[in-house]
Amino acid sequence: MSIEKLHQIFLQFPTVCTDTRKINKSCIFFALKGDNFNGNEYADEALRKGASHAIVDEKKYAVSNRVILVDDVLKTLQKLATYHRNYxxxxxxxxxxxxxxxxxxxxxxxxxxxxxxxxxxxxxxxxxxxxxxxxxxxxxxxxxxxxxxxxxxxxxxxxxxxxxxxxxxxxxxxxxxxxxxxxxxxxxxxxxxxxxxxxxxxxxxxxxxxxxxxxxxxxxxxxxxxxxxxxxxxxxxxxxxxxxxxxxxxxxxxxxxxxxxxxxxxxxxxxxxxxxxxxxxxxxxxxxxxxxYLPQNNRSQLIEKNGIEIILDAYNANPSSMKVALENFSGLNGGPKIAFLGDMFELGGTAPSEHQNITDLSAKLNLDKVFLIGENFYETQTSFTKFKNYKDFESNFSSVELPSRGKILIKGSRGMALERLLDLL
The missing domain is CATH 3.40.1190.10 (Mur-like, catalytic domain)
Known part of the structure; x- marks a missing residue:
């Protein structure tokens, strides 16, 4: 089927879904493939749940006139998007x-x-x-x-x-x-x-x-x-x-x-x-x-718990964002300042040096305590308290002394999911 004809169908059913757990009535299901799944296998389920059509790229799954066979589902999705963008x-x-x-x-x-x-x-x-x-x-x-x-x-x-x-x-x-x-x-x-x-x-x-x-x-x-x-x-x-x-x-x-x-x-x-x-x-x-505008989703959110101001910036982290977050936190007024820092991911061979750089920077800043969480931070040379992973931190949280007032910064890569700290705090 041409992209032009597919677009005509899309105009009638202008919702796209790639996950059968989130099927909307009369959507078009695109059977994408991943490393551990084959969306083609779920085409029939998508139709039964209310999808108007299913786009597949394996012939054996094209079993009705509501299933559209294409050469490559992902490329078709991308081409349809460009066509619609220009339409x-x-x-x-x-x-x-x-x-x-x-x-x-x-x-x-x-x-x-x-x-x-x-x-x-x-x-x-x-x-x-x-x-x-x-x-x-x-x-x-x-x-x-x-x-x-x-x-x-x-x-x-x-x-x-x-x-x-x-x-x-x-x-x-x-x-x-x-x-x-x-x-x-x-x-x-x-x-x-x-x-x-x-x-x-x-x-x-x-x-x-x-x-x-x-x-x-x-x-x-x-x-x-x-x-x-x-x-x-x-x-x-x-x-x-x-x-x-x-x-x-x-x-x-x-x-x-x-x-x-x-x-x-x-x-x-x-x-x-x-x-x-x-x-x-x-x-x-x-x-x-x-x-x-109010920030959400763990991005520079200011939360107050038990008289302590918490800056939750746990959506993601890299050396650049970690540096500016720490410098900004260090310059804030009011009470003791404690930082909980989680590993930064996707740094390749620079990971040891970049984590050491952040540790060294933290030591120079106006911070009262710093706690480091993750395998990379665990390997740094520092006097800060370190935990090899979040589970280790959680198990030893009772030994972490928190002030009755002051400020806390929580910063780490998405994979560290440091927003879990809120429940402990």
Missing amino acids: CAAKVIGLTGSNGKTTTKELIYAVLSEKYKTIATSGNLNNHIGVPLTLLSIKEDTEIAIVEMGANHLKEIEFLCSISQPDFGYITNFGKAHLEGFGGVEGVIKGKSELYDYLMEHNRSIFLNADDPIQFNKLGAYIKKYGYTQHKKDFYKIEFLEASPYVSIQVEGKTIQSQLIGEYNFTNCCAAILMGKYFNVPLESIIKAIET
């Missing part, structure tokens, strides 16, 4: 970077939704499957679609751009994330910059942090760029006021008081403000959107 009139904003992608995406969504019918990537569905699913969530009346793109190796952003074909793009930053896949920081810069490469090749617009020398120099004399700055001329000026603990910003003589912790969230807010201005969202609406 709809929505402008697509591509978003990538090492840190802050999801928070930035949510802030941009909050701002642009003040004026436009906007959709954005759900959660962190930002890979070769998630990006197509986001594109297929665009409705015919959608005006702007914000598509988050993640990557852990070269050419991945390039491929996701070929699917999403963004009209605009923004890179949050270049940090020490996924070093194992990218082969080092230079690989990270090259890989994330594939978004810029696509936009420049197709003469499309770029948003940037003009104070980031990597971004500024990378774009050079490219004309269709729109940046924010604290220092340069010829770009939109946004000033950082403070983060004690919440980020305060000044723009056009007005103060914006966010509910985001840490100076590192300043640029995330700036991106949303810049895009709001570009798309002619009234400044009052931009301010409202930033000020009312």
